[in-house]
Amino acid sequence: MSEHFFLKIANHHARQSHEPTVVDSETANLYIGYFENSYGEQWVYTLDRDTGRAILRGGDVGWNNAFDVTDGPAAELMLGKEELLWLQACLHASWPQRTSTD
Numbered sequence: 001m002s003e004h005f006f007l008k009i010a011n012h013h014a015r016q017s018h019e020p021t022v023v024d025s026e027t028a029n030l031y032i033g034y035f036e037n038s039y040g041e042q043w044v045y046t047l048d049r050d051t052g053r054a055i056l057r058g059g060d061v062g063w064n065n066a067f068d069v070t071d072g073p074a075a076e077l078m079l080g081k082e083e084l085l086w087l088q089a090c091l092h093a094s095w096p097q098r099t100s101t102d
Contacts, residue, residue, distance in 0.1 A: 033094070035087075043056060055068060072091070073087060
């Protein structure tokens with residue numbers, strides 16, 4: 001059986017940001033979110049529905065670095081307004097039972 005991609009995205013970041021981690025929804029029960037800002041900076045959000053752990057990875061911070069954002073933005077990340085809005089949307093979309101007060 002041939003592979004069928006729903007979404008395939010090229011890495012826009014320099015080699016020093018490492019190769020992106022491949023996100024495979026077939027090997028884990030994942031919610032996946034992708035964001036690219038107007039400067040071409042890329043972010044990938046994943047939430048493992050089995051463990052409840054939410055991870056954020058970005059090319060500008062090194063694709064091999066995984067930031068736990070289960071409880072909201074990681075303190076060590078400098079996210080712009082658009083990135084924060086996107087992350088908030090991912091957190092709410094990936095766990096629909098969350099309320100606006102979470």
